[in-house]
Amino acid sequence: MDKKSILAIDVGTGMVKVLAGRQETDGRIELYGSGAAPTAGYVRGVITDVSALAYSIRQAIECVVMATDSHAAGSVYLGISGSMLxxxxxxxxxxxxxxxxxxxxxxxxxxxxxxxxxxxxxxxxxxxxxxxxxxxxxxxxxxxxxxxxSAPQSILQGLSNALSESGIQLNGIVASGIMAAEGMNKELPGQPANFIFIDIGAGVTDISMYVGGCLCSSASLPLGGDYITNDLMQGLSVSRAHAEEIKRYYSRLSPNLRNQGIVLDCNDYGTVDKHIPFDFLYDIIESRVDEIVTLVYSYLKPLQEEYLTNQGQAFEAIYLTGGCGAMPSVATCVTKVFQIHTETVKPEGLAAEYVHPANTVCYGILKHGSRISANEPVxxxxxxxxxxxxxxxxxxx
Missing domain, CATH: 3.30.1660 (Dodecin subunit-like)
Structure with a gap:
């Protein structure tokens, strides 16, 4: 990789993701490779073991190095979220x-x-x-x-030192949710002035509120898709990996299947008894989705009243992204609860195989790092x- 290449690291509750690339003169992001590793030492936005987290990050970066057949050079930016912010x-x-x-x-x-x-x-x-x-x-x-x-210096320094011992020198640490929102800001449908950007991951929901085109409020809430996964594990007596697969399978199905007597084959390797009524899955998943959205609404409602002070002002749209935010029922529920136009967005500026809401954070970090390397205002x-x-x-x- 050349000196202008960027390693964008997104530390998530379930996975650490890394995208390597650079921004071309036409604004397009060219990717060199990607990597991922299971997250350790990080639970719902809280670092519980710095060494374990540094090891997970190192594993994800090594995947990129192997994929690109080169040494990890260029600039490295790490995205964090959670209660530490x-x-x-x-x-x-x-x-x-x-x-x-x-x-x-x-x-x-x-x-x-x-x-x-x-x-x-x-x-x-x-x-x-x-x-x-x-x-x-x-x-x-x-x-x-x-x-x-801001973030505690002790946490940032501890993580930087642990990564440095592994040969990873950070050029910057950034807030994941804000990078996702900023990276997509100029690419949002309709280009509204007042909007809410919500990134729902496995364990953390990052919120960025824009009024008059400017970021005026942000937060990281300990909510996410793990709530749904945990309920599926208990309700269906399956492993976490199996529950994640069932959740993804359900997301591809139409809610119109409810009350039709549909039974789904949800068997995985080593199982033969996971024929599950669609209505049963619907009740488990949708009750949790409704709970997550209601909690987010309860947090945002007073802020909407605080920041929209001009008469007649209103939020024009809510934009969803992230792995859990990609679930169709989440957008439906947000529209119903907030009574605001809602869309799910993804990084269209990436190569087709990477255009997914789960990669929005890395996309934003790549754009952030590219502007810094080009000495542009950030x-x-x-x-x-x-x-x-x-x-x-x-x-x-």
């Missing part, structure tokens, strides 16, 4: 450099002020997004509300991040 909004106020106008430099300085106001020596800032700009006194003061995402990560890091050390904030 802390999202907060902070206001930064500065005087504008020129009376009557606001420049990018003014906004940048206001973002710096916002970060310093919430700086904490125990946390490292991963992303800073300008969410809302207000001129309080024309020519005198600019207020910028920012959305800041939303949520300014050039002054190094300055902030040095200043915090100097001031011992």
């Amino acid at each position: 802390v999202a907060q909004n902070s206001m930064g106020t500065v005087a504008t450099a020129t009376s009557g106008s606001v420049t990018n430099a003014d906004v940048e300085r206001a973002c710096k002020a916002a970060v310093f106001s919430v700086a904490n020596s125990e946390y490292e800032v991963l992303h800073v997004f300008p969410a809302k700009e207000v001129i309080t006194q024309l020519g005198a003061a600019l207020e910028v509300e920012t959305h800041i995402v 939303a949520g990560r300014s050039a002054w991040s190094l300055l902030v890091h040095k200043a915090k050390k100097l001031l011992k904030i």
Whole structure:
């Protein structure tokens, strides 16, 4: 791989996924290879064993190296999510450099002020997004509300050190859900200004809320497809792998099969008694889907009222992605509960065999890393991040 190649690592509850590629001048992502390994040391967004997780990441990267028949070179970006991420909004106020106008430099300085106001020596800032700009006194003061995402330095440093011992040098650690949303932002159907982007994985649901085209809120909730898998394991007395296969099989079937007396052959190797009524599967799976969506709605409802303050403003769409988000019944349930147009999206910019909602995070990380390697501006990560890091050390904030 050349120096401009990117290794995008998505740490999920079930699997660690790695895509290797680069962004071409026409914006298309060219992939060199992919890899995956079962996740260890990471449960529903919580790192329980740094060494075990580092080993899983190493295994996934080795799959890429074998597939590309080369050494893993270029830049390496790791996506994380879960309760370790802390999202907060902070206001930064500065005087504008020129009376009557606001420049990018003014906004940048206001973002710096916002970060310093919430700086904490125990946390490292991963992303800073300008969410809302207000001129309080024309020519005198600019207020910028920012959305800041941080993570504990001890966790980030511990993971970086464990990977370094395995020969993996990270160029950056990013928030997975936000990278998925940012990577797809310019490719969403309809290009709405106000929308909610939801990435539902096995153990974590990442939420990104956009108002006026700007990220204003994000969260990682400990909810996901594992709830469905666990119920299937108990209800059908099958292994986890078998339950996952049944879940995928069910996702390809029409809900219209309900009340038709349909019995499904769900046998796997070593089983002969797994002939399961469709209605029984429907009741197990759909009750859990409804529960997951209802919990997400309960979290988002007050935020919708908080951020949509202008009269007549409303969210135009909800976009779903992720392995569990790809289930058709999830989109149906979200539409019913939220009463908002809902679509499932996937990274169409990848080669056909990789166009699946489960690869959206890696796609976003690839685009993020490619912009950095090309020295282009990157939303949520300014050039002054190094300055902030040095200043915090100097001031011992």
